[in-house]
Amino acid sequence: MISLLKAFLVGGILCVIGQILIDKTKLTSGRILVIYVCAGCILGALGIYKPLKEFGGAGATVPLTGFGYLLAEGVMKEVDSSGFWGIFTGGLKAASGGITAAVVFAFLVALVTNPKEK
Amino acid sequence: MDTSNRAKQEYDQMVKKASPNSPIFTNCVKAFFSGGLICGFGQLLLDYFSKTNSEDDAALMLSVTLIAISAVLTGFGLYEKMGKQCGAGTIVPITGFANSVVSPAIEFKKEGLIFGTGAKMFILAGPVIVYGTLTSMIVGIIYYFIGR
Amino acid sequence: MGAKKIGKQTVRLNEGVRIMSVASTVSKKESEGPLGKYFDKIIEDSMFGEKSWELAESHFIRENMELVVQKAGLKMKDMDYLLCGDLLNQCTASTFGTVDFQIPFFGLYGACSTMGESMSLGAMLIDGGFANYTLVGASSHFCGAEKQFRAPLSLGNQRPPTATWTVTGDGAAVLAKKGNFPCIMEITTGKIVDMGITDANNMGAAMAPAAVDVLVNHFKDTGRTPQDYDVIATGDLGEVGRSLVVALMKKEGYTMDGRYTDCGIEIFDKNAQDTHSGGSGCACSAVTFCAYFYPKLMNGEIGRMLFIPTGALHSPTSSQQGQNIPGIAHAVVIEGCGEKEARK
The missing domain is CATH 3.40.47.40 (Stage V sporulation protein AD)
Incomplete structure (x- = not known):
């Protein structure tokens, strides 16, 4: 139960930061996502995101910063295990599940649905 | 019409005054609760998946499940309705990433499965993958040379 | 000339x-x-x-x-x-x-x-x-x-x-050419006006200066004032754009009173229909004129109106390349059937 609350809190705060960015800077959602991934990746590399993840659980991994963190963790792990060439494979390897899922489900949904009016 | 730089600056001030601002406080409250709920739901799933799987596998299952749910909601036009209310609360979570892949895939279906759905799928999410990959490479390079 | x-x-x-x-x-x-x-x-x-x-x-x-x-x-x-x-x-x-x-x-x-x-x-x-x-x-x-x-x-x-x-x-x-119908009398063709607006979510602000430019030049050319018209209707400026037109016209020395409206404000109920600043698009001024103003010109309720469709001349490409959103507006004077006698 406490883990649920922590996830709620951390996830909620990360979303509020995004909302402030949208309303104050007129950034579009696409730009917000880019900023979040890059920020998560950098914070992950600096070792700042890990404690947040340990505290917030899904609250830190579900927001797109978590995706960036995954990229940073993945590349560092791969460099540890396979050396220099891990730089090329580590990031996307860690993110491959999410990207594949997005592509597959997007394709399937697009096959069976049509554009709708708002 | 005076289009000098001074007039433009003056007009810019007039526009700022005339344009209502987004209700940022209400938006933030909505984003907090909706984003928090999605993450809380994620935590429930994560706890469930973790019972019988390794940490990495459970995390992957969580991502895939949330992406699938978001894809279906987008297909029914429901994610858009949530997004209107929740703002960043439904943009920032991975479900928002999935929504940004699924929505152009549907919208550009009429231009064909190859150059419509196939090509346009990443008009919004493409930059996320591009800059995510670039950042991870830089992290990898720095880590390889000085981090270890 | x-x-x-x-x-x-x-x-x-x-x-x-x-x-x-x-x-x-x-x-x-x-x-x-x-x-x-x-x-x-x-x-x-x-x-x-x-x-x-x-x-x-x-x-x-x-x-x-x-x-x-x-x-x-x-x-x-x-x-x-x-x-x-x-x-x-x-x-x-x-x-x-x-x-x-x-x-x-x-x-x-x-x-x-x-x-x-x-x-x-x-x-x-x-x-x-x-x-x-x-x-x-x-x-x-x-x-x-x-x-x-x-x-x-x-x-x-x-x-x-x-x-919008x-x-x-x-x-x-x-x-x-002929017939007992509402009548186009004068036309003031607008110039492209760029006041440095870049926000694609604020079209009213991008187009308002063009509307003001054509209004001012129309009044100068014809020697008329806003009060010579029963209705002045811009195309799709919405609430934000309308208020900017009123403010800019005031600076130019013209009073835009209750006779000035905007088709984008008329066509939707912004609270009930969640359309924010108002309606927009080519059809906004076109259908509002045809459905709402034309019958009033026909039955003489409107003697003379100034119809000013407004446009924002940008493309997704120009916006992504960081260009401003220039505006354009064209004014058309239409006289109702009530004055046909005077016109013979």
Whole structure:
């Protein structure tokens, strides 16, 4: 139960930061996502995101910063295990599940649905 | 019409005054609760998946499940309705990433499965993958040379 | 200077050009707005039974143009010229909507000011003696415009309070030389005005200076004031743009009082329909004029009106390259039937 609350809190705060960015800077959602991934990746590399993840659980991994963190963790792990060439494979390897899922489900949904009016 | 730089600056001030601002406080409250709920739901799933799987596998299952749910909601036009209310609360979570892949895939279906759905799928999410990959490479390079 | 030109930007037509008939076809959302009961045709399904939004828009154009010609009691082959435009790339909605008509065609792009542009040119063609009848119009489609200019429809993003809602539909008119109909008397063609606005979610602010520019020049050229008109209606500035026009005109020394309205404000109920600043798109001014103002000109309720469709001349490419959003507006003076005696 406490883990649920922590996830709620951390996830909620990360979303509020995004909302402030949208309303104050007129950034579009696409730009917000880019900023979040890059920020998560950098914070992950600096070792700042890990404690947040340990505290917030899904609250830190579900927001797109978590995706960036995954990229940073993945590349560092791969460099540890396979050396220099891990730089090329580590990031996307860690993110491959999410990207594949997005592509597959997007394709399937697009096959069976049509554009709708708002 | 005076289009000098001074007039433009003056007009810019007039526009700022005339344009209502987004209700940022209400938006933030909505984003907090909706984003928090999605993450809380994620935590429930994560706890469930973790019972019988390794940490990495459970995390992957969580991502895939949330992406699938978001894809279906987008297909029914429901994610858009949530997004209107929740703002960043439904943009920032991975479900928002999935929504940004699924929505152009549907919208550009009429231009064909190859150059419509196939090509346009990443008009919004493409930059996320591009800059995510670039950042991870830089992290990898720095880590390889000085981090270890 | 041309014999019919008065002042810098205005022309005065010899005997005026008659607006013989008008027609408006809109979709569900427009029909639920305050003007719902005035439209000729309402198509509940905004896809109009077609495969894509783009084809749906063409369908709106085709049906509405056929209707307006029929309402004039004429045949399509009686039309000497067709002038119309839309918002889609290369005006393809107009192309595919009118290809079957087989009338000489001028495709127009004036963004949302297209109705003003087509009425101006259509009237000039008749006044110049080049045509007996011209068919003019403009169209837009919410979904097609969102897809091309903003984001996929199912993307979950928020529209800021300054955003406007593109009207789905087509407005068209048959212009003629003679007859007891509302009459186009003067035309003031607008210039492109760029006041440095870059926010694509604040079109009212981008277009308001162009409307003010054409208003001021119209008043200078004709020696009139806003008070010489019963109604002054801009195209799709919305609440934000209207308030900016009032403020800018005040600085120029003109009072824009209650007789000044905006078609984008008239067409939707912004609170009930969640359209934020108001309606927009080529169809906004076109269908509002045809459905709402024309009957009032016809029955003499409006003696003289100044109709000013407004447009934002940008493309997704120009916006992504960081260019400003320049505006344009065209003013058309239309006199109601009540004054036909004075005009003989």
